[in-house]
Amino acid sequence: MTGNKGKGVRSDCFVTLELTGKGGIDLQVQSKVAVMYGDDIRREALEILKFFGIRNAKVTIEDSGALPLVIAARLEAAIKKLRPSEKEFLPAILKENNYRTEKDRNRFSRLYLPGNSPSLMVNAGIHKPDGIILDLEDAVAPDKKDEARYLVRNALRAINFYGAERMVRINQGQRGLDDLDFIIPHNVNLILLPKCEHPDQVRAVNDKIKTLSPVTRHPSRVTWIMPIIESALGVMNAFAIAGSAENVVSLAIGLEDYTADLGTRRTAEGAESFFARSMVVNAARAAGIQPIDSVFSDVGDMEGLRQNVLRSKALGFDGMGCIHPRQIAVIHETFAPSAEEIDKARKIVNAFHKAQEQGLGVVALGTKMIDPPVVKRALNTINLAVKMNKLAKNWRETYE
Amino acid sequence: MSKKVRTTHASSTVRTTHASSQQVTNAAGRVVPTVINGKPAVPYMGIGKYKPEGFRAAPKLASCADYPADGNKVVPSLKEALLKAGLRDGITISTHHHFRDGDLVATQVFDIAHELGIKGLMWLPSASFPCHEPMTKYLADGTIDHIEGSMNGALGRFTSEGKMQGLGVLRSHGGRYQAVQDGEVHIDIAVIAAPTADPFGNANGVNGPAACGPLGFALADSQYADRVIIVTDNLVPFPCLPWQISGNYVDYVAVLDKIGIPEKIVSGTTEVTKSPDRLLLAEWSAKFCDEAGLIYDGFSFQAGAGGTALSIGIFFSEILRERGWKARFARGGSNKYLVKMLEEGLVEYILDGQTFDLDGVRSMRDNPQHVWTTPFTSYNYHGKGNFSSMVDIVILGATEVDVNFNANVVTHSDGYLLHGIGGWQNTLFGKCVILPVPLFRDRMPVIRDEVTTICGPGELIDVIVTERGIAINPLRKDLIKKMKNSSLPIKSIHELKAEAEEICGVPAKPKFTDEVVAVVKWVDGTVLDSIWRVKR
Numbered sequence: 040m041t042g043n044k045g046k047g048v049r050s051d052c053f054v055t056l057e058l059t060g061k062g063g064i065d066l067q068v069q070s071k072v073a074v075m076y077g078d079d080i081r082r083e084a085l086e087i088l089k090f091f092g093i094r095n096a097k098v099t100i101e102d103s104g105a106l107p108l109v110i111a112a113r114l115e116a117a118i119k120k121l122r123p124s125e126k127e128f129l130p131a132i133l134k135e136n137n138y139r140t141e142k143d144r145n146r147f148s149r150l151y152l153p154g155n156s157p158s159l160m161v162n163a164g165i166h167k168p169d170g171i172i173l174d175l176e177d178a179v180a181p182d183k184k185d186e187a188r189y190l191v192r193n194a195l196r197a198i199n200f201y202g203a204e205r206m207v208r209i210n211q212g213q214r215g216l217d218d219l220d221f222i223i224p225h226n227v228n229l230i231l232l233p234k235c236e237h238p239d240q241v242r243a244v245n246d247k248i249k250t251l252s253p254v255t256r257h258p259s260r261v262t263w264i265m266p267i268i269e270s271a272l273g274v275m276n277a278f279a280i281a282g283s284a285e286n287v288v289s290l291a292i293g294l295e296d297y298t299a300d301l302g303t304r305r306t307a308e309g310a311e312s313f314f315a316r317s318m319v320v321n322a323a324r325a326a327g328i329q330p331i332d333s334v335f336s337d338v339g340d341m342e343g344l345r346q347n348v349l350r351s352k353a354l355g356f357d358g359m360g361c362i363h364p365r366q367i368a369v370i371h372e373t374f375a376p377s378a379e380e381i382d383k384a385r386k387i388v389n390a391f392h393k394a395q396e397q398g399l400g401v402v403a404l405g406t407k408m409i410d411p412p413v414v415k416r417a418l419n420t421i422n423l424a425v426k427m428n429k430l431a432k433n434w435r436e437t438y439e
Numbered sequence: 440m441s442k443k444v445r446t447t448h449a450s451s452t453v454r455t456t457h458a459s460s461q462q463v464t465n466a467a468g469r470v471v472p473t474v475i476n477g478k479p480a481v482p483y484m485g486i487g488k489y490k491p492e493g494f495r496a497a498p499k500l501a502s503c504a505d506y507p508a509d510g511n512k513v514v515p516s517l518k519e520a521l522l523k524a525g526l527r528d529g530i531t532i533s534t535h536h537h538f539r540d541g542d543l544v545a546t547q548v549f550d551i552a553h554e555l556g557i558k559g560l561m562w563l564p565s566a567s568f569p570c571h572e573p574m575t576k577y578l579a580d581g582t583i584d585h586i587e588g589s590m591n592g593a594l595g596r597f598t599s600e601g602k603m604q605g606l607g608v609l610r611s612h613g614g615r616y617q618a619v620q621d622g623e624v625h626i627d628i629a630v631i632a633a634p635t636a637d638p639f640g641n642a643n644g645v646n647g648p649a650a651c652g653p654l655g656f657a658l659a660d661s662q663y664a665d666r667v668i669i670v671t672d673n674l675v676p677f678p679c680l681p682w683q684i685s686g687n688y689v690d691y692v693a694v695l696d697k698i699g700i701p702e703k704i705v706s707g708t709t710e711v712t713k714s715p716d717r718l719l720l721a722e723w724s725a726k727f728c729d730e731a732g733l734i735y736d737g738f739s740f741q742a743g744a745g746g747t748a749l750s751i752g753i754f755f756s757e758i759l760r761e762r763g764w765k766a767r768f769a770r771g772g773s774n775k776y777l778v779k780m781l782e783e784g785l786v787e788y789i790l791d792g793q794t795f796d797l798d799g800v801r802s803m804r805d806n807p808q809h810v811w812t813t814p815f816t817s818y819n820y821h822g823k824g825n826f827s828s829m830v831d832i833v834i835l836g837a838t839e840v841d842v843n844f845n846a847n848v849v850t851h852s853d854g855y856l857l858h859g860i861g862g863w864q865n866t867l868f869g870k871c872v873i874l875p876v877p878l879f880r881d882r883m884p885v886i887r888d889e890v891t892t893i894c895g896p897g898e899l900i901d902v903i904v905t906e907r908g909i910a911i912n913p914l915r916k917d918l919i920k921k922m923k924n925s926s927l928p929i930k931s932i933h934e935l936k937a938e939a940e941e942i943c944g945v946p947a948k949p950k951f952t953d954e955v956v957a958v959v960k961w962v963d964g965t966v967l968d969s970i971w972r973v974k975r
Contacts, residue, residue: 050881072882074853075946104881107944158881161942162716165906199942364715 041120041186042113043155044101050158052105056117057097064088064095070102083107084114090128091118108193109157116186130197132226140204140228142263142288145169145426146329147358147374148367149206153178155187160194164201166364172206175218176233184210188221195225204228206265209244216247223251227262229288234296235266236273238283245284263288265331269296274315277322289329291360292319307343309350320355332359341369348373375427376420384420385430387413389438462955462969467845467893471966472955476561476585476605480958483965486896491821491963496622498663506690510639510677513692517544517670518551520691521628524666526552529559529584530627533664535657536566537632537644537793541703544632544670544695546573553582561605563626564588565615565656566859570703578603587624588615589859590957598956599855601972607856607957609849609970611864612656612792613818613825614960619659621821623964629660629667631684632698636671640689641682644794645804647673649699652773652794652803654683655813661688672698683811705796711753711776712746716906720875721747723927724834724904725754731921733832733871736764740832741866744772744795747875748834752776759785770817770830770866773799773809781809790826792817792862818865820962825865833869837876839890842932844897844912846874847890849959852883854949854973856957860894864962867899871918878905884939884946886932891949893968894959908935950974 044053059065066088068080084100100110108130115128149170152159155178163171173191175184195205207222208231209215215232222230232244241264248262264287266280273280274297281290294312298305305311316332323330332351335344348370351359358374361367376384386404391414394402402409424430461473465482473480481489506512514520526532532552534545545564552560558581562574565588572593577583579597585605590598598607610618618624633642634649644654649672661667661684669684669692679686712718724747728734734755742752752769753776759765765784769777771791775798780786782802789809794800802809817826837846838858848863850856866872876885886903901918903910908930911918922929930938940946951971961967 072853072946074949076882076944078947079944104883106882106942162906165719166715365718 041116042105042109044103048103048158050104050106050109050161051156052100052102052110052113054101054113054117055097055099056114056121058093058121059095059097061095064093065097067099068102069100071104072102079107080110083110087111087114087128088118091115091122091124091126093118093122105157106161108197109190112189112193113186116189120185127192129225130193132196133199135199135201136196136205136226138202139261140263143329144204145358145423146204146289146331148361148370149204149331149358150364150367151178151208151334151360151362154191154207155179155183157190157194160198163364164199164203166367167201168203168361168364168367169358170204170206170229171200172208172231172360174208176208176210176215184214188218192221192225195222195227206231208233208267216243219244219247219251223248223262229263229265231291232264232266233293234269234273235280236270237276238279241266241280241283241287245286261286265289265291267291267293268315268319269293270300271297271315273297274318277318278325281322281326281328287326287328289331289357290319290323290326291331292316292333294333307347316354316356324355329357330355332356334360334362335366336362338363338366341365344369345373371427375429376424378429380420381424381430384417384424385434385438387417388421389435391417392435465966467896467967469893469968471958471969472606475608475958475966481965483961483967486898487963489963489965491621495620496625496663499665510686512640512669512686512689513638513674513694517547517630517668517693517695520668520670520693521548521551521630523691524628524668526555526557526628528557529561531561531563531625533563533626533629533657533660534565535631535654535660536564536568537651537654537656538649538699538704539651540568540570541649541700542568542570542632543700544630544698545571547695548630549574549577549582553577553580558582559584559604562586562588563615563624565612566861567591567594569593587618589861590856591859592857595849595856595858599850599970599973600975601952601954601956603956606955607970608960609860609957610960611818611860611962612814612862613820613827613865614860614962614964615656616659616814616819617821617962617964618960619663620815620819621964626660626664627666629657629664631657631660631667631669633669633671633684634698635673635675635679636669636684636692637675637677637679637686638692639677639679640667640669640684640686640692641677641679642669642671642684642686642689643679643681644683645681645800647671648697649673649701649704650797650800650804651699651704652800653791653811653813655792655811655815657684658813658815661685666690668693670695670698672696705800711749714746716877717747717875718750719906720877720904721750721754723909724751724873724875725758727873727902727904727909727922727925727927728755728832728871729758730925730927731871731918734758734764736762737767738764738831739766739768739770739829741770741830741834741869742772742777743834743836744774745836747836749774749776751834751875752780756780756783756785770812770826771795771799773802775799778802778809781806790817814862814865818862818962820865821964827865828868828870830866830869831871833866833872835863835866835872835874837874837885837895839885839887840874840876840900840903840932841887841890841897842936844900844903844932845890845893846895846897846900847892848894850892850970852887852891852946852949854891854951854971856970860959864895867895871901872899873902873904874900875904878907878935878939879943882943884936884943886936886939887946888936892959892970896967903932903935905935907938910935
């Protein structure tokens with residue numbers, strides 16, 4: 040048995056498989072979209088059974104409108120439970136998904152999606168998060184973790200994420216390393232490494248990636264790693280983790296587990312996690328990577344979320360997780376430079392360019408001297424504003 | 440227009456009456472019967488092409504000598520009222536749907552008819568709901584011959600499977616008024632459930648335990664039926680004010696213990712959506728209206744009852760508040776969200792055809808700027824104009840849309856009839872009609888080469904908003920021009936269709952027999968499309 044059925048289940052299917060000694064394939068399909076796709080579903084199922092060399096079996100598919108990539112994942116998982124095989128039935132990689140991501144790209148928002156819930160995956164990209172996390176860890180029930188791998192693999196290949204960075208949160212320990220078999224060769228951009236406490240964990244992931252990469256991937260295609268700090272030990276080792284490998288691009292903090300580890304409770308004010316958050320920000324900055332904050336879990340409270348983002352930004356974070364698509368816009372708007380910040384940055388950057396044009400070594404605004412780090416920060420603000428369409432690229436042409 | 444005449448091959452023994460009738464291809468390119476339940480019918484000719492002639496139908500003259508001088512028309516029971524009204528085989532009985540899924544009256548009427556062994560009735564509801572499922576047994580045993588109105592859920596399924604004796608007729612709210620007024624349908628007995636009434640028959644929907652707001656859907660019934668029965672569970676001494684239904688039309692008043700289930704009258708489907716995908720549709724729809732200049736100080740809009748439409752109202756509110764603008768009027772279905780806009784001064788008037796919750800009922804009762812309307816004022820196409828064409832923005836739903844912008848609201852892509860038309864067809868005459876629809880529902884693409892059933896001709900549908908792009912009807916060159924530099928993803932309808940099929944695959948079409956089980960009427964009474972029996 041694989042997949043899901045019942046009230047409230049959509050875009051999924053429930054598959055049962057029984058291998059029989061003789062009698063050929065007995066395939067029963069019950070589908071919400073039988074009139075439109077009943078024949079397609081049968082054809083697909085028979086092709087997959089044939090691919091895995093199944094000649095005699097009783098198969099039932101109860102379909103609530105699953106896309107072909109979902110049906111394939113469910114059936115393959117059901118087959119491999121009974122008959123393990125090296126073979127993989129892979130949907131084609133969408134050409135629209137054939138993009139890489141830059142090390143320093145914006146990572147304001149990353150949307151968590153449970154790795155075994157296909158209905159949430161199909162439209163995730165239209166909400167334009169910077170990253171989409173297909174979660175194999177906490178969001179998947181223990182008995183569903185195996186089948187989720189097939190779904191996540193197929194989703195990475197065949198669901199259009201409209202430019203979002205394709206991320207997967209793997210499991211902890213050995214299971215997490217095994218997860219990589221289903222991810223690394225299949226078009227992933229970034230791996231989230233949960234409960235990271237030691238640089239060795241990053242190295243283990245990278246060692247495994249190396250064994251999977253050469254045969255299937257172009258060498259220039261790097262898989263980024265975002266370790267998640269979720270414990271007191273992780274906090275204490277944050278700097279070593281942040282600098283443990285070239286492909287570590289950001290350091291995230293997970294506050295639910297961290298506060299549990301401390302033996303305290305998460306509060307809205309966040310005094311209990313101030314030290315940890317500051318440590319993560321400092322460790323990441325010291326290593327030259329992005330510090331990323333935890334999620335805000337009240338999806339109905341947009342004002343609370345905005346306040347949370349403002350605190351995050353003030354602490355030095357570059358982004359945060361989200362668990363509902365409606366949080367994305369608030370996170371982007373709030374992390375983005377404000378009109379006031381942009382205005383100030385324009386003055387400084389303009390003065391900087393003027394000084395350069397005039398061959399002056401010192402940047403001044405009126406009678407006030409501007410220090411180089413201030414200029415650098417202003418340049419960052421301007422770049423971000425341009426990137427987020429808050430400022431025209433050629434703004435200086437019309438700037439007084 | 441070329442009319443291709445063809446004769447059907449009778450494939451069913453039960454349905455010989457209409458299987459043998461002639462069929463033609465109408466101006467929408469659809470094959471439709473020319474005889475419906477034994478009466479000739481005009482095929483759809485195009486928008487505004489069919490002009491009626493002659494005079495309105497008229498009810499029989501009556502004399503005060505035949506009615507009690509003390510004004511007391513109360514009879515001991517609904518059964519007695521029906522018998523006095525002349526309940527007999529083969530007549531037409533009408534009911535209204537202001538109680539939605541909480542209606543306790545319509546089914547009782549047919550329980551009584553069944554008990555008396557009456558056969559071959561025609562039921563003319565203004566709409567049907569899941570609570571009317573028991574009618575399927577009366578359709579099956581011949582108590583009811585067929586339904587003209589709407590066939591939702593179980594009734595639609597029953598119809599689609601070819602089990603209804605006569606041919607079903609689907610009409611819009613305005614089309615129902617038009618059909619009764621034109622004499623296309625003659626009501627023998629109108630049963631009007633009224634939340635409050637007096638013994639003379641004056642009635643309203645704003646007071647009483649089953650309060651539902653207006654009673655506009657029963658207006659034509661009161662004016663044109665041979666006999667009119669008011670059924671209430673809240674009888675008050677004369678005068679019942681306001682009198683939305685005038686007692687001067689009424690023959691009998693029957694009092695029951697309970698005529699409706701309040702919590703089902705105010706349906707729970709009218710909450711703002713929490714679905715991120717639908718919220719995106721709402722946000723883009725509102726943004727489209729704003730960028731296209733459709734929102735201005737003094738504009739008007741039709742608020743739908745669906746979660747997406749409600750959310751659009753909230754986005755409208757934000758825009759109005761920010762700029763200090765007001766809508767001159769909003770067309771209901773009203774509910775708490777629209778009432779809030781009225782009370783906040785963002786909307787000057789609500790012109791309300793039906794009320795979806797108790798805030799709406801309260802507002803209609805207490806606020807003179809919340810006005811009840813009827814299908815006559817709002818929708819009747821055979822009149823000297825109506826309100827629908829004066830509305831700036833109309834937001835509607837659809838089960839399917841095709842590449843020619845034709846839309847379907849009654850059948851699903853599997854061929855089954857599941858919904859009624861409601862006011863949907865009538866509101867298409869608004870100045871800009873926008874359909875926010877998901878590009879696909881689970882694995883069901885919404886944009887098709889050809890809709891299963893045409894309910895609205897494409898030339899009246901202006902914009903399709905999906906979560907993957909917005910298509911503007913090529914006929915609306917003005918909108919295309921205005922949106923040329925929009926930040927919204929404007930695409931062609933063909934691009935959208937291709938995108939859905941890339942994700943879902945190309946859907947197969949449902950298989951039908953050559954037997955018509957129901958027809959869809961256009962607002963002018965002509966036959967727009969046929970609904971065919973599904974092949975199982």
